[in-house]
Amino acid sequence: MASAWTSSQAAPLPTDGRYATDSFASVAPHQHLTSHFWDALELEPQDVWTNLRSDFRWQDQALNARVQEWIEYYQSSPENVAEITERARPWLAWITQQVEARGLPGEIALIPFVESSFDPKARSHFGAAGLWQIMPRTGDALGLKRNGSWDGRVDVVSSTRAALDYIEMQADEWYDGDLLLSLAAYNAGAGTVNNARRAAQSRGLAGEYWDLNLPGETMAYVPKLIAISRIISDPEQYGVALPDISGSAAFARITLDSPISLTEAANLAGVTTRELTELNPGVKSSTVDPRHARQLLVPASSADTLRAQLTAPLSGDTQLASNDSGMHIVEQGDTLSRIAMLHSVSTNDLARWNGIDDPQALRPGQRLTISGS
Template sequence: MTYHTMRRRLFGFASSLSLLGALLTTAPYSLDSQAATLPAERTSLGGASQNDAALTRTHSRSLATFWGALDLQPKDAWKRLRASFEWNDQWRADAGHARVQHWIDEYRSNPGNIAEITERARPWLTWIIQQVEARGLPGEIALIPFVESSFDPEARSHFGAAGLWQIMPRTAEALGLRRSNAWDGRLDVVRSTDAALDYIEMQADQWYEGDIELSLAAYNAGAGTVNQALRVAQSQGKVGEYWDLNLPSETMDYVPKLLAIAAIIAEPESYGVKLPDIEGGPAFAQVPVSRRVTLSEAARLAGVSEQRLAELNPGLRAKVAHPGQVDDLLVPMGHAQRLVAALGTSPMNDANGTTDIHVVQRGDTLSSIASRHAVAATDLARWNGLDRPDALQPGQQLTLSGS
């Protein structure tokens, strides 16, 4: 069983020699075996722009299409995740069957622990699913934080890895995740998710002809270790898929663990597991930081508890946000406009001070853009006459207001 990236990407390696070194020599995280086996003690928080004439002609059709897409979109995060699974049945007839079944049995022996960890995923799951979907990756990838950190954004391993995706310091530097006494990008869920998915895709395309399973092995053990095992397997006449390789024990278990938890989430009732209800819509909005603000002040202005705001912004180690350090604060959905108004800024202002335009970046979705600028996704689609909100293109400019 293999999965290959749906599209190949070109990467600018001239300025990425440090990243290549990190790819070959280290894994982005290293999780101790106790944390990787569901620690019970860890319990915490739950298409292109149209011209004016085209906009006029297609306005009604665009809205009808958009609302139809909303009706089809699962409002339950678990349903949405299951719909994006691509490896769910393949392993059953594959060489890895016994290895996956072993971890299914391990996980189902403590269904309450699974429930605790999935509850901890509540603020992050839908957003991560959106990012995985936008890249055309198998939905199972959204569950990597389950295996890595038990969905704890502040998890740290004794090897120095940190965050939801358990990224090592050297890899963080190569991926542009800054660290200081006041800020740790590895703990910021939005930035670390983007970096981890970039890393997985880049390794797949650079080393493994798009094979995501091999890239996941390299995510755990480092590309150098996987490449050596790959050469040995091929010298023995094997194809060189993940299941052919002789790797460190933790890496041998990594993909089976991921497939095991995906199998349980696909059919929780069959395994005696009750998953928490998680909405399919965004749990937070991204509010631009226009001036220095402490978490306590921001919490008071937004009308939420400081603890809740700290849980959504674990990268802020000193509990102070500076415009030069962080672009935005994550705020519970429904409280963003209040904080925007209190800070005297506008959700239509980006970090560079330009107004009412968002330039689409790779991985952006309509909902993620709407969340970042604290506007409704339906309004964003209407203002831009989007016939296909799921077909945004990098470089596309979206207006962020109806004026």
């Protein structure tokens, strides 16, 4: 079993026993771009820990000896708890909102703590990836696309929705709504859990999670989750300092209908390329291509700026010149990505056709071909 603190190799690992449909919302784009803020449950302006604690439901099980063992383990290294919860900063409020909107226990929002140490780029030696550590074939079954430009298992929004779908579906299909058993199946697969239940029932037990004889990492899976939630419920008691994290989602989603490079989008939004790269770990290239990924996550405070830049109309004279001659005349404030969107071409093609190595070097009056001919 891998260390509970590992960020580059998460433990325990999911299995290919996961089956669910991906309920990722589709949003029809406007002419060039639509900005969409998740219609998640609106929370009072408070920190994420207050919101999370109000949704905890399994705290009475913290007295279990197996849970106490993990409480002591985490308590022995409070700096590691603080580091992992700091890493959760961009994601935890949004994940908490998704869990709450489904009526699930708040503890489930902390599964990425156990799975990946809240590192969306975490990958195991067995091929599991992302906050929720989803295996390749499992991701395929969940409807998470994978190709050279995109990995939906690593995208936080799509993988979160798929993982929560799976947990709910397994609980309903196999376990009469018992979420602890569903979490065991998330780790070990439904076949392993069902066999363990039958064995427990043959011994006269009820077949609940705590009755089962499971693989070692699955035996520790739920205790770890409840242990860390117990510490978060009263960090002072356990000598842990949690970072201040807002209860509002840290990002907004922008839906694109034309390719845009992360660098161009960052410049338009007034943020760094690194910030956008970290918010979009599912993007495997320098450009977000709507054929593979329609959404770009941006800091919530920058979404309006990016939308305004990308939807700002060009002047009538410029549009006329473009339409009549197959050329575009650069105006003050133009960017390569906005010009590409206006003419429904890719930013990379536009740069190649015009021999542009530095997209920031555009100058007013410059004439760009928009067809490559």
